[in-house]
Amino acid sequence: AQRDQQGAHLVEVSDWPEADLQLGQVSGLALNSNGDLVIFHRGDHIWGIDSFNMNAIYQLRDQGPIQQSTILLVDSVKGKVLKASGKNMFYLPHGITTDHDDNYWVTDVALHQVFKLSGNGKDQQLLVLGEAFEPGSDKKHFCQPTDVAVDPVTGNVYVSDGYCNSRILQFSPEGKYISHWGAGSSDRKRRVPFRIPHSLTFLPDKRELCVADRDNGRIQCFMADTGEFVKEIKKDVFGGEVFAIAYSPAQGGLLYAVNGEPPYGQAAPLQGFVINYSSKEILDSFSPDTQVFKLPHDIVVTADGTVFVGDAAADSVMKFIQSAKAEHRSV
Numbered sequence: 001a002q003r004d005q006q007g008a009h010l011v012e013v014s015d016w017p018e019a020d021l022q023l024g025q026v027s028g029l030a031l032n033s034n035g036d037l038v039i040f041h042r043g044d045h046i047w048g049i050d051s052f053n054m055n056a057i058y059q060l061r062d063q064g065p066i067q068q069s070t071i072l073l074v075d076s077v078k079g080k081v082l083k084a085s086g087k088n089m090f091y092l093p094h095g096i097t098t099d100h101d102d103n104y105w106v107t108d109v110a111l112h113q114v115f116k117l118s119g120n121g122k123d124q125q126l127l128v129l130g131e132a133f134e135p136g137s138d139k140k141h142f143c144q145p146t147d148v149a150v151d152p153v154t155g156n157v158y159v160s161d162g163y164c165n166s167r168i169l170q171f172s173p174e175g176k177y178i179s180h181w182g183a184g185s186s187d188r189k190r191r192v193p194f195r196i197p198h199s200l201t202f203l204p205d206k207r208e209l210c211v212a213d214r215d216n217g218r219i220q221c222f223m224a225d226t227g228e229f230v231k232e233i234k235k236d237v238f239g240g241e242v243f244a245i246a247y248s249p250a251q252g253g254l255l256y257a258v259n260g261e262p263p264y265g266q267a268a269p270l271q272g273f274v275i276n277y278s279s280k281e282i283l284d285s286f287s288p289d290t291q292v293f294k295l296p297h298d299i300v301v302t303a304d305g306t307v308f309v310g311d312a313a314a315d316s317v318m319k320f321i322q323s324a325k326a327e328h329r330s331v
């Protein structure tokens with residue numbers, strides 16, 4: 001693994017969480033304003049090859065929603081569960097983010113819906129976008145939507161849609177459609193050929209939105225307010241798949257990413273990357289040393305540079321901190 005100029009390197013904190021969190025497939029991670037970690041997982045539901053038919057209709061509806069708590073709020077130091085919610089609501093969780101009021105915004109690829117939920121553990125549905133179990137590609141339907149990002153200033157909501165739509169939609173804070181770019185955009189300049197826009201991250205200091213354009217193995221960034229293309233970050237070492245991204249304004253702007261297994265062809269080693277956003281230079285790469293990445297599926301970075309990666313096949317969340325601190329911990 002590489003080290004950045006100062007020799008800093010992210011290393012796994014192997015004794016986190018202190019107690020087993022009984023997780024299913026971990027699809028999404030978020031942070032709240034207190035720096036606690038929010039985990040969105042699938043309990044006993046599995047996204048397998050028979051979960052959907054060829055028209056993206058979910059096939060296991062009669063099994064009912066996941067009965068376990070799909071949303072766990074855990075403290076970032078010990079991994080203790082502070083709140084557990086999200087029971088009997090979801091079928092196949094995917095993305096999760098928090099807004100400036102610590103509400104949760106989540107996507108469910110089986111429901112083809114986006115939900116705004118109260119973050120107080122009561123899961124009040126404050127807003128629902130899309131029609132339950134009905135895929136579509138107009139302004140009121142999604143097709144396996146993957147993630148949400150919320151602009152902390154305007155409150156505008158961005159949805160990456162998704163496995164079977166290849167577009168980014170922009171909504172007002174109240175859920176009113178504003179615009180979209182990618183497939184189906186009327187404006188040729190905004191017709192970005194995404195191949196599974198899989199993860200979103202908002203860059204508050206730059207007012208940009210970055211997209212993990214998964215099967216194109218690249219990160220695409222846009223002006224959040226206009227959808228205008230800003231830059232692309234694509235590296236051979238990604239191996240053709242970028243599953244998730246996260247951004248930290250620290251140190252001038254650092255973009256974090258995890259790659260994935262390409263459906264066919266050479267598999268690059270699965271790892272996380274720390275990228276200097278303005279120079280596009282990879283400063284560090286990292287992976288766990290007491291377990292292995294199997295399907296790193298989401299990533300978040302805290303204000304102090306702690307990184308969490310959720311793995312949808314290892315059914316676990318892994319914590320990483322800077323090596324200098326880690327050495328300090330070891331004494």
Ligand SMILES: O=C(N[C@@H](O)C(=O)O)c1ccccc1
Binds near residue numbers: 047
């Ligand atoms: O992409 C897939 N899964 C992950 O991204 C996920 O679990 O969100 C997938 C695709 C086809 C069949 C089975 C799984």
